[in-house]
Amino acid sequence: MLRITCPHCGVRDEVEFRYRGDASVQRPPADADAAAFVAYVYERDNPRGWHHEWWYHAAGCRQYLQLWRHTVTHTIHAVGTATDTLTPPHGMVDR
Amino acid sequence: MSVPPRPADARRPHAFRASGRYSALRLLREALGGHQGWRRAWRKAEPRKEYQVVIVGGGGHGLATAYYLANHFGITDVAVVEKGPIGLGNVGRNTTIIRSTYYRPENIRFYDHSLRLWEGLEQELNFNAMVSQRGVVYTYHTDGQRDHMIRRANDMRLAGADCVELDRAALKALIPAISLDSGRFPVLGAFMQPRGGTVRHDAVAWGYARGASEAGVDIIEHCEVTGLRQANGRVTGVETTRGFIGAGTVCLAVAGHSSHLAGMAGIRLPIETHALQAFVSEAIKPFLDVVLMFGAGHFYISQSDKGGMVFGGAIDAHNTYAQRGTQWIAQEVAAEGVALLPALARLRILRQWAGVMDMTMDGTPIISKLPLDGLVMNGGWCYGGFKAIPAGGYTAAHLIAHGEAHPLTAHMDVGRFAAGLTVDEPGTGPFPWAH
Numbered sequence: 396m397l398r399i400t401c402p403h404c405g406v407r408d409e410v411e412f413r414y415r416g417d418a419s420v421q422r423p424p425a426d427a428d429a430a431a432f433v434a435y436v437y438e439r440d441n442p443r444g445w446h447h448e449w450w451y452h453a454a455g456c457r458q459y460l461q462l463w464r465h466t467v468t469h470t471i472h473a474v475g476t477a478t479d480t481l482t483p484p485h486g487m488v489d490r
Numbered sequence: 491m492s493v494p495p496r497p498a499d500a501r502r503p504h505a506f507r508a509s510g511r512y513s514a515l516r517l518l519r520e521a522l523g524g525h526q527g528w529r530r531a532w533r534k535a536e537p538r539k540e541y542q543v544v545i546v547g548g549g550g551h552g553l554a555t556a557y558y559l560a561n562h563f564g565i566t567d568v569a570v571v572e573k574g575p576i577g578l579g580n581v582g583r584n585t586t587i588i589r590s591t592y593y594r595p596e597n598i599r600f601y602d603h604s605l606r607l608w609e610g611l612e613q614e615l616n617f618n619a620m621v622s623q624r625g626v627v628y629t630y631h632t633d634g635q636r637d638h639m640i641r642r643a644n645d646m647r648l649a650g651a652d653c654v655e656l657d658r659a660a661l662k663a664l665i666p667a668i669s670l671d672s673g674r675f676p677v678l679g680a681f682m683q684p685r686g687g688t689v690r691h692d693a694v695a696w697g698y699a700r701g702a703s704e705a706g707v708d709i710i711e712h713c714e715v716t717g718l719r720q721a722n723g724r725v726t727g728v729e730t731t732r733g734f735i736g737a738g739t740v741c742l743a744v745a746g747h748s749s750h751l752a753g754m755a756g757i758r759l760p761i762e763t764h765a766l767q768a769f770v771s772e773a774i775k776p777f778l779d780v781v782l783m784f785g786a787g788h789f790y791i792s793q794s795d796k797g798g799m800v801f802g803g804a805i806d807a808h809n810t811y812a813q814r815g816t817q818w819i820a821q822e823v824a825a826e827g828v829a830l831l832p833a834l835a836r837l838r839i840l841r842q843w844a845g846v847m848d849m850t851m852d853g854t855p856i857i858s859k860l861p862l863d864g865l866v867m868n869g870g871w872c873y874g875g876f877k878a879i880p881a882g883g884y885t886a887a888h889l890i891a892h893g894e895a896h897p898l899t900a901h902m903d904v905g906r907f908a909a910g911l912t913v914d915e916p917g918t919g920p921f922p923w924a925h
Contacts, residue, residue: 396816396817396818397808397816408818409816409818410818413807414807414808414809414923416762416921416923417762417809430908433907433908434758436851436907436920437760437851437907437920438758438759438760438907439749439758439760439761439762440749440753440758441749441750441759441761441762441763441809442749443747443749443750443763443811446809448808448809464808466763466809466810466811466812467810467811467812468812469810469812
């Protein structure tokens with residue numbers, strides 16, 4: 396069970412949250428080509444390591460949060476609100 | 491892609507003696523002789539410098555692909571490289587169910603072909619995989635769900651698969667332990683695929699390994715791929731912990747690690763990796779002689795020949811490569827099981843584990859060339875990889891040998907995402923965690 400420190404609600408169990416996917420994907424500009432949109436909708440880095448991702452605190456503050464979480468150890472490096480700028484784990488760059 | 495011709499001197503003599511055919515007569519003879527005559531079922535090989543085809547991943551799909559390449563497509567200059575021992579990944583971690591009860595007609599046809607191969611598998615491999623067509627039963631709990639299942643059953647019949655409807659009385663007669671009126675989700679009826687069932691999963695890995703090895707395939711354990719070497723837009727081999735191995739064609743059959751391996755060639759796949767848990771209870775006397783699936787949630791259960799109840803549920807809903815599960819999914823699976831079969835509440839769970847699934851963005855597998863000449867993949871199996879092993883192996887071998895997709899897997903090309911031809915099996919859109 397993950398324990399996620401919600402910036403609004405404090406430490407809560409994973410069951411209160413809904414996973415909402417990779418936070419590193421960025422919507423391309425409207426005039427980008429089809430390949431850019433295919434990559435945006437479907438293709439993922441799916442890293443074996445640190446992952447920047449969205450979680451929705453469904454049974455709490457009902458706010459979108461962003462996390463840096465490790466996909467092997469499940470260690471949570473940082474949690475922030477959707478508009479925060481998080482410090483990525485060492486060696487990682489935020490895209 | 492075209493497979494380069496095989497050098498005439500590529501075969502190498504080896505001292506390994508084949509295990510011979512298994513039969514009742516042989517068993518009797520060995521019993522009388524103190525079982526001294528059994529030999530190893532397959533040969534542990536050392537890597538050579540080069541192969542016509544290198545398959546990455548010694549699981550069900552990798553070994554099956556090698557088997558069919560060598561035995562049905564005449565390509566025996568093949569190596570299977572595996573980072574650990576064979577058969578310890580998802581092929582040894584699943585709940586062993588086989589069925590063709592899919593939603594999209596393309597997938598029904600593919601999985602029913604797989605079911606037909608399962609039906610002849612033990613004769614094909616001369617290996618007892620304990621294929622047990624005990625029937626797979628799905629409960630439904632709402633009118634809408636019934637209508638959806640009728641549609642699915644009709645699609646299955648049109649594709650040549652079998653599916654029958656059971657009313658409440660027939661369901662209760664078939665499964666006396668079922669609770670039809672468990673308060674919140676009363677069972678309205680069920681559908682059954684009589685040809686569905688279970689298979690002894692470990693034997694699938696061993697049987698294909700034996701068949702492939704006897705046909706000349708090198709199975710190389712403890713050989714982890716660390717890179718994909720390429721030249722002039724073409725893959726030329728794999729870098730491994732045991733040195734470079736050259737290859738005309740490289741096939742990735744690495745389940746949850748597909749993105750990781752394809753990433754070595756700079757390719758991003760429409761895949762996320764999620765864990766799926768499985769559970770086994772203590773062994774009890776015969777209790778359930780079908781595979782039962784709970785329509786009001788995500789729960790499936792069968793009883794192993796040893797007597798343990800084998801069951802599982804939904805994927806863990808966040809990206810993970812850890813082969814362990816989260817507790818709340820385990821709790822949810824247990825609650826669903828008790829809602830369906832209340833007697834399960836008295837059982838203790840003996841073991842729990844997880845495998846990492848390559849969840850595609852549309853829930854349909856990927857057997858396809860990748861955007862690097864000579865590189866193909868057999869993956870994206872979501873949580874349906876085990877039942878697909880025979881057909882997945884056969885069609886991936888077809889792709890490697892002929893350079894084009896087998897008709898049953900034409901819809902599994904990775905180019906379908908860019909072409910707008912996704913085959914949305916779960917109907918959830920590009921959100922793997924929602925499958």
